[in-house]
Amino acid sequence: MGYEYVTAVLGKNTESRNLYTERACCRRQSHVIYIGKDISGSPVNVDVGVCRTHCGQSARSASLEAGLMSTKYYESSTLDFLRYKKMKHLDPSSWPGSVPSCGPSSTCEPAGVRVDRVMLREGLQEVEIIEDCHCEAKMSRCVRAPSLKTYYSETPYEAVIDAGKCTGSKGAPEGFSCVPTKFDSTFIETPNKVELIQTVAQCKLREGCYRVPYVEHHYEITYNDDGVKVHSLR
Template sequence: MDTPRPLLLLLCVLHLTRTGVLSKHINHRNLFTQRACCKRQSHFVYIGQDISGSPVSVDVGMCRSHCGGTTRPSHEAGQQPSSKHSSMLEFIRSKKMRTRAPSPPETSGLQNQLPSCGLDQVCEPTGMRVERVLLFEGPREVEVIEECHCEIKVTQCIRVPALRTYYSETPYETVIDVGGCSRSKGSPEGFSCVPTKFDSAFVETPNKVDLIQTVTACELKESCYRVPYVEYYYEVVQHADGVKEERLKEIDVGRCLGGCSTGNRCLLRSPTDPKICHLWSETQSSSCVPQGHESHSFLNQHGQLRTILSITSCLCQS
């Protein structure tokens, strides 16, 4: 049976209306997806001169957490210096002046300035590789960002994974989780989330075995802090019956880690919350050195009295 013409027209209108509304939602989702541009971008760093004396720069990369500005027309991006410009220098100057000129606000430009990740996320490297570069003063290791992704912000001080690729694109390529500490934003002023326990991993190479230090635990500490560092010694113990016993003695001699800065580095605090600092000063760093110590005495294998000092606390010293 044929459908009446008025009913057919009504069905067509309803179909077009639903299609238009649905396409608006799909386009909105697509625009949001296009804004998510947590990507690796090139960032070259000068590291020195090679053995021939030539300068060496490495693209260590960077993770960009915001989308760019407004998109310019394609013909302007590939524009060449026209005949009215006498030289390439004049063309660049005129182009720079056009860039400095104020442009009218655009909705797309405001959208593109939004963070590429969510409010509870941050754009961070998802993997890094360690490149070994032979410079004039000797070999140097440079960490290079491979890719970036949106990572959930961590408010607690915990150990977080940190993958490093050693000897990339060689038969000895190895991926190791060296670990790291979360960048806790809720910590009190003067405290940081820092590594306190370490371990080691082995990497085979054509010439030898490299020892890579890894982080196993993190704690909230002041800028200058003490970490355990265990050393072993042979100790001879004289018993009452005249028998001598040789055993292993473990001493935590400690190490001082962290950086120091002289004076109060905060120049501008929030009027509503004094704990929040809006402007920090760049001050000269000082050393983190031992403050207190204790002694451990014992008889060594040769029957001589030996004394080992261990660090009990650390402080900043200019």
């Protein structure tokens, strides 16, 4: 009876710890980046968010950890860049009190992304903003995984698209990575026109330099012999 009681208590504690790990550690944290200047010349900063990878990791450290990923798509401020260079050599798993936020078999990844358009001096800039995070199982092979993106959020034109992403390749040969090799397109209604959105259709292990098929789709509006408007992709 005593052994069963101890086992039950340990099992209950383990379950609670797992729930805490998934619900409290894997979560969205603030990550503000500089994306440019508006038409008046004032700097524009956007909180794009970041998914916390380790428990015990400070919000500032988590923000710096995502710096390189963010600057790949957006121009970061010099201060953010220097902060990231100072911190990037540190392994989050070696920080005091840090344990993987989703355990050894999963990673903390975005559960949903919102695509906003910000007016800058150079024109409209698309910014992807992480809205929520969840624990996602690590894949041992290269596969296409769902990646939901919301366009025109909180408007009559709101649309959720599975843009897809490549994940996996654990144990892949050196120099190989899991990358998109085939793309598709879908279109969404917008206030002014129909917009084409490129999505990932297939992923494979490829070396750093590789060729992929590239097909451009054009949205066309014509009228048939009866005067009826026809929408098509070419």
